[in-house]
Amino acid sequence: MMSGFREGDDSAELVHRMDTGRWQDESFPREGWRFSTFKDMGAEDARCEMCQHARVRFAHVLVHATVPDVILVGLKCAEALQKDDYCGPEKREREYRDDLRIKNDWPKREWKTSRIGNPFINARGYNLSIWKKGPGFGVTIRKENRFDGEYVRNDPRMYGTIEEAKLGALDRLLDARAESRKQKQGRTIV
Template identity: 35%
Template sequence: MATETTGTGKWTQAGVPHKGWSCVDIEELEEQEHLCEMCEARHVRFVHVMEHPNYNETLRVGCVCAGHMEEDLIGARKREAGFKNDRGRRKRWLSRDWRVSSAGNEFLNTNDGFNVVVYPKGSIWGARVEHRSSGYQRTSKLPYESQDQAKLAAFDAMIGMKHSEPWLRR
């Protein structure tokens, strides 16, 4: 299990808040190579990007420090586990059994309630992601050179929608 690291690095520095942080992003690195910017003692592969209203910089930290910083270690662990699950799902996304609509466009209906469609727009590709039960949808604004690029962009948009649930704010 994780070792307590709240006695090293920025944990010991005056002027660095220890609580009240929020995670604004999470990143996966190729290797476990990033030194946690809070404890400055652990190298991490999954980096939680943390912000605090009374601190001018974001800190890129490991799961345990993120959990202490936001006073929710279980929440930080669940966030990282969900992120890992999403990354694995993305790796399998292109090999899924895409169906073809009557209009000739490939689409998927996902188990978590989304309809994803990719379509040609001349020589480029676009995509649409719809949350089926609410009707909330996003359409790609960027052109994609290939169908696979459009599918991966649609996956990323779908995961962003899944976590932020924008249909609840309408």
Template identity: 30%
Template sequence: MKATMNHTLEHEESLVAAGRGKWSQSGVPHRGWRCVDIEDLGEPQVQCEMCESQTIRFIHHMEHPNYSEVLEVGCICAGHMEGDISAARIRETSMKNRAGRRKRWLTRKWRISAKGNPWLRADGYRITVYERGGGWAATISSEDNSSVQHSRRNYNTQDKAKLAAFDHITRLQPSSDP
């Protein structure tokens, strides 16, 4: 897996060096971009909008003050565009780690409360999932009970409510991501 990832990054580097896609177009800035978001599509499925050649899974959303569009690009293009390949790789590694944690979230050992609801302590929070209105909902409370948040919507399965809770607490976590 790691060898495949390194091959993909090397391929993307060669596309940048070859001036593929927007790298060769006048009027498109090559430096001075800023990453405003990163997104995991779950699998490689869209083409990098800068090199216009690499199929990517992790999209770095890049903006530039002298370019009207936000471009959706891969890791290496993002690193070259912002002048910091290390920062782009750190962002992408963080997203890969999150994807792995999310994948394992449902297999964690959920306890059962006195009321029969699954609950779990994780990342400084207590997550409780329960039936509500013909569906499933979640409550997330900080371990010191200073903050309690209830899901606004119902989910049609217990697992979807658990994953929504995971997504919510990862948004609450401090991070270096954009």
């Protein structure tokens, strides 16, 4: 009898199995794993290094104090190895996929022109604007529809062209989203 999880569709290739791979090695730790980062494997050709069965596109890179190498695992094995953070792996993967979607769609986005002639765009709850300063261009990001100064970040870099500034604006948007996530993680619910 196979003990496992299902991920996504019913394809047998996506099943994380707990009766294969490192799950069978009693000496391999099953607790104490911490998330490090994601690795985009480019396609679902890679296998989960824990169950060594499920195909993985976005690998959760996990670290452990007693294991010298990182392991790249799929979502369900990440959840099983991080029992104290069970909801975290799914949320992090969803956020990672969303950021990847933003990056891929960014060149297709249409920028508008403000009343004072600056290019701007509203994206994911933020207003990003480009302004001319001397020989270059700067980027400012603020929370959309909030002009009280509560959240305003001016990119310290100057860009040579508007196109470079638009790419810099993408970086600032991703930074702002990461900062917002960290702030939410820091809050405790009582």
